Amino acid sequence: MDPHLLTTFVTVARHGSFSAAAAELGYTQSAISQQVAALEADLGLALLRRRPVEPTPAGRRLLEHAEPLLLRLRAARADVLRTAAEPRHLLRLAATPLAVNPVVAARLAEARARQPRLEIRLRMCRAERLAALVAEGRADLGLADGIAAPSDPLRLPDAGPMTTTGVTEEDLVVALPAGHPLAGRASLRLADLIDARWLRTPLCPPARLRDLVGEGFPAGLEYEGDDVRTALNLAAAGHGLTLLPASAVPAGGGGGGGVCAVPVAAPRLVHRVELLHAALPPGAAADLVAALSG
Template sequence: MDPHLLRTFVAVAEAGSFSAAAERLGYTQSAVSQQIAALETDLGLPLLRRRPVEPTEAGARLLEHAGPLLLRLRAARADVLRTAALPAHRLTLAAAPLALNPALAARLARGRAEQPRLRVRLRTTGRDLVAAQVAAGEADLGLTDGITAPSDPLRLPDSGPMTRIGVSEEELVVALPPGHPLAGRTGLRLADLVDARWLATPLCPLERLRDLVGDGFRAGLDYQGEDVHTVRNLVAAGHGLTLLPASAGPGVPLAAPRLVHRVELVHPSLPPGPAARLAAALSPSS
């Protein structure tokens, strides 16, 4: 299967239009049509309905594989190019919105102080994108996070060979609006909050809470952003509860189940140089 044709197929499926995909890719519409036809001929199945443009059942199955396949190809290219790259003094660190807590910010400061010539560009991105950006060579190092049991690794999307190091774990708190009846408690059980209204937000996915405890956790408001300040404002206004790491602000400690906010450093194989030294500085043993 030609990756070039697969990339065009994904663009058409996402855009829902041959012309929009052609504009995105910089091709003519005719070229896009020919590439889709070539892919369908190769597989012997129609992949897209034309009016409206949408995946067939076979096309939908192919889309499930396409993202990981194309990512692994980008990761392989980036990994090969790194072997010939000279040590850079400009690095990109991709971090999930809640990943760079005060302890890690302090380690980053010490790491930069040890390398005065190093210039770090910090890019905030969704936690599901951190590993993919590192694998594809769009970032040199990544900090991703999530809710897990103590010492348990995070569930990360398959991004190819990658070093993963747990660099931080801190307790979780239930963020409540002022005057909430539970605000004075010394601890809260998640099982006692399944019937409460919660914020549906990427920072604390309700699907993860349901995996841990069971059904419930109805959404009071669906917020698709990842700005912590906005989340806290929504909680304060009574739109729903959420879980946050203790360093992100006040709340009642989560007593059970025993869960933590875990941060992992992800990076490819690093030759000796600035990136490897900064990775060492961010690690707990530094």
Template sequence: MDPHLLTTFVTVARHGSFSAAAAELGYTQSAISQQIAALEADLGLALLRRRPVEPTPAGRRLLEHAGPLLLRLRAARADVLRTAAEPSHLLRVAATPLAVNPVVAARLAAARAAQPRLEVRLRTCRAERLAALVAEGRAELGLAGGIAAPSDPLRLPESGPMSTAGVSEEDLVVVLEPGHPLAGRARLRLADLIDARWLDTPLCPLTRLRDLVGDGFPVGLEYEGDDVHTVLTLAAAGHGLTLLPASAVPAGGGPVCAVPVAAPRLVHRVELLHAALPPGPATALAAALAG
């Protein structure tokens, strides 16, 4: 399959529109239609229904493969270009929310003190985007954070050859409103909270919690953002419980009550990921962050 045709197909399917895909890719609508027809002729299958524009069953199956395939192609290009690139003192670091914890911040400060010329450009993004940014060469280093069992690696999207290293593991706390009946406990078992209402957020996705603990954990409120202050405010107002690393809650709890988790033993784990790095500032920073 021609990757250019595959890119066009993915773009049309994402927009649900030939004209919108043409505008994004810089083609005429007629050219987009011809490219889709060429891909369908190559496979001998209809991939898109035209009114409305949506994938057929075969098209949906192709979309499952298309994203990883195109990412691997972009990653291969970036990996080859890296071999000829000159070492740079300007490094781009992508991090998921909560990945830059006190341990990471301190190691970053030490690395900058050891390399006075080092410039760091830090951006945050969702976990599903992080590996792609690193693989495509739009960030030299990535810091991914998530809930895991101790020493268990995070589940990161497949994005080609990538080195990973554990950076830190931090205890989790259950965040409750101050007036909650369980707010005074010394520790809490998550199994005792499966029927409580929970906030479903990118910082603590309930699908991940159910994977680790079991069914239950009904949604009290779904929040699609990743601002910690907003999550704490929602929890303080009684919209639901959530799990956060202990360092994300203000000293003394602030507007909420934070109770350590007794069982199961879970942590907020941070991992460093990067593709092949040439000797120089990027390699030195990776070593400093990994500790």
């Protein structure tokens, strides 16, 4: 169970090809073959069926373990190295698209006002990658957004010992086209929308949506981008509904396109932003954490 062999194995499984994995990892095909054989010999069972190359049941099981395991390994390495790193004046921030709401942006500004030398690089990524980025030290601080019950923590992938702090919670609204039968309502229940068509977009992860409104919502339009205005335009045009934090939808029904934001009354849900970071190394980061935590 050498991590080296494990990496090779997941790469082979991902590509479905020994040769392709060899090319990616910079080995010869022969080496890859031997490494996989070594791993199989070590465990005493076949992990891959050949031609076509696909994991056996045992292999599939191992794949489930391997990815988080390798992540934790990289995270541990990064964490140890962090203890020896000198303080940086550059803070690398990673955030999911909806995490930088007005409150967060304002608090960031306050922190920068207090520390003029502080430089910030903000990078966007999906929620699944965020924890990994922070754990591996490729970002110093992470801002994740998601939908949860009030004062419940978000369910982020576990990538080792990390601190998470709630930053903001705000109302969750459904973005409806102006002409929608429910558009005028003061609030609505998700249960009223079981049959509705939903936008599939990373702004509101389909997996979470499925948890909330049930399995069989009809396939609508899929938007793979991050832009809220695009999503709102799509919603306004009737391509599907979407859940957003109240602050993301312009007030007053929105000028041209016309979407209407109706708060979700039941189940009781909020849009939550959380700050996550590993052991705080430098002084500047600690101050920023304090500022963001409010």
